[in-house]
Amino acid sequence: MKKIFFIVLLLSMAIPAFAKVSYDDERIFTRAKITKIEKHRIAGDDNYPLFETKIHLTILDGNLKGQTKIATFRGEHDLPKDMFYKEGNIVFIGISITGQEHTTEYISLYDIDNTAMIITLTVLLILSVIIIGKIKGFFSLLALIATILLVFFVLIPLTLKGYPPLILAIVISIISTVITLPIIAGFQKKTLAAILGASFGIIIASILAYIVGNIMHLSGFVTNEMLTVFYVADINIDLRGLALASIIIAALGAVMDVCISIASATAEIYNANPDLSHKDAFKSVLNIGTDILGSMVNTLILAYVGSSLSLILLISMRIQPGMPVWMIFNYNPILSEIVKSIIGSIGMFICIPITAYISVHLYRKKDS
Numbered sequence: 001m002k003k004i005f006f007i008v009l010l011l012s013m014a015i016p017a018f019a020k021v022s023y024d025d026e027r028i029f030t031r032a033k034i035t036k037i038e039k040h041r042i043a044g045d046d047n048y049p050l051f052e053t054k055i056h057l058t059i060l061d062g063n064l065k066g067q068t069k070i071a072t073f074r075g076e077h078d079l080p081k082d083m084f085y086k087e088g089n090i091v092f093i094g095i096s097i098t099g100q101e102h103t104t105e106y107i108s109l110y111d112i113d114n115t116a117m118i119i120t121l122t123v124l125l126i127l128s129v130i131i132i133g134k135i136k137g138f139f140s141l142l143a144l145i146a147t148i149l150l151v152f153f154v155l156i157p158l159t160l161k162g163y164p165p166l167i168l169a170i171v172i173s174i175i176s177t178v179i180t181l182p183i184i185a186g187f188q189k190k191t192l193a194a195i196l197g198a199s200f201g202i203i204i205a206s207i208l209a210y211i212v213g214n215i216m217h218l219s220g221f222v223t224n225e226m227l228t229v230f231y232v233a234d235i236n237i238d239l240r241g242l243a244l245a246s247i248i249i250a251a252l253g254a255v256m257d258v259c260i261s262i263a264s265a266t267a268e269i270y271n272a273n274p275d276l277s278h279k280d281a282f283k284s285v286l287n288i289g290t291d292i293l294g295s296m297v298n299t300l301i302l303a304y305v306g307s308s309l310s311l312i313l314l315i316s317m318r319i320q321p322g323m324p325v326w327m328i329f330n331y332n333p334i335l336s337e338i339v340k341s342i343i344g345s346i347g348m349f350i351c352i353p354i355t356a357y358i359s360v361h362l363y364r365k366k367d368s
Helices: 002-017 115-160 165-185 189-215 224-232 239-272 278-306 309-318 325-329 332-367
Strands: 028-044 049-059 068-075 090-097 105-112
Touching: 028 068, 068 090, 068 105, 115 165, 115 239, 165 189, 165 239, 189 239, 189 332, 239 278, 239 332, 278 332, 325 332
Parallel strands: none
Antiparallel strands: 028 049, 028 090, 049 068, 090 105
C-alpha cells in the first residue's frame, strides 16, 4: 500500500502541470470501411503516368454512420504495394468542409485501424509481466505507467507552452527515477543509491548533450515531425533542445537498469561479507559493473540501430567509390545517431562508478 500511495501522491503533484493545447480544426474524425477502389490513368507518359484514384467509403461511427463518401486522389501511383489501401480495410478518416453550404467535402485518409491488435498485444504484455514477474511485475507496470504519464501530462504540455525541453527532460527523468525504483525495489538503501547514481548520470549526460549540441552542427536532429510541430505550434519551440531531450528520455531505462543492478550487487556483497573493506567492496562492484556494461551498451546502441535500419540502407545505397569514410560519418542523419548512441552510453558509464561509490558508502556506514 505504501508503494501505491507513493506513486499516486507524486502523480497528483505532477498532473496539474498538464495544460490543454487546443488547435482550431473543424475536421470530423471517424472510422470508415473501404468498399471499392477505382483507379484511372488521367495524364502523363509511360515513364511518369498520372492516375486518379477514387476510394469509396462507408462511415462506421458517429453522426455520419452509414453514409457513403468518396475520397479522390491524383498523382503518381508508384508506392510499394504494401502501402496501398485495400478493399475491406477499416481506416481512420478526417472530413472537413470549407465552411459554406453545398461546398465540397475534403476527406483525408489516415492509418488502418489496428485497435484490436494493439489491445491484444497490450493484454499479452500485461499477462506475461504479471505471470512471470508476479507482484514485482505488477509494480513494474505501475512504474511504466507513471513514466508515460509524466511524459504526456508534463513534458509535452510544458514544451508546447515554451519551456526548455532539455531542462524538462532532466526533471522528468529524475522524477521518473524517484517514482520507478522504489516501486520496483522497495524503500531500501540500495534504492537510494540507485536514485542518486541515476540522477547524477542523467545530469552529466544532459550537460554533455547540451555542449555537443551547441558545438556541432546537428541539423539532422531536426526531423520532419519536429518541423511540423514547429510550424503548427503557436510558440517558438526549441527544436535542438527537443532533440537532445529525446536522447535523455531514450537512455533513461538503461540508466535506471544499470544503477539498480549495481546497487543490488553492493547490497548482496555486504550481506555475504559485512566486514569487507571499502576498497575491496568498491573494486568488486566495479567488476560487476563492467560485466553489466557490455550487455547494456549493446542494448542501447542496437536499439538506436534497429530504429534506423531504413536510414542505414539509404546510406549504403548512396556510398560511392572514392567517397571518404568521414564524409559518410558526417552525413547529418548518421551523425545524429552516432551522437545519440555515444551520449546515452556515456550516461551509463558515468552511473556505474557513481552508484558504486554511493552504495558502498551507504552500506559501509551501517557497520562503521
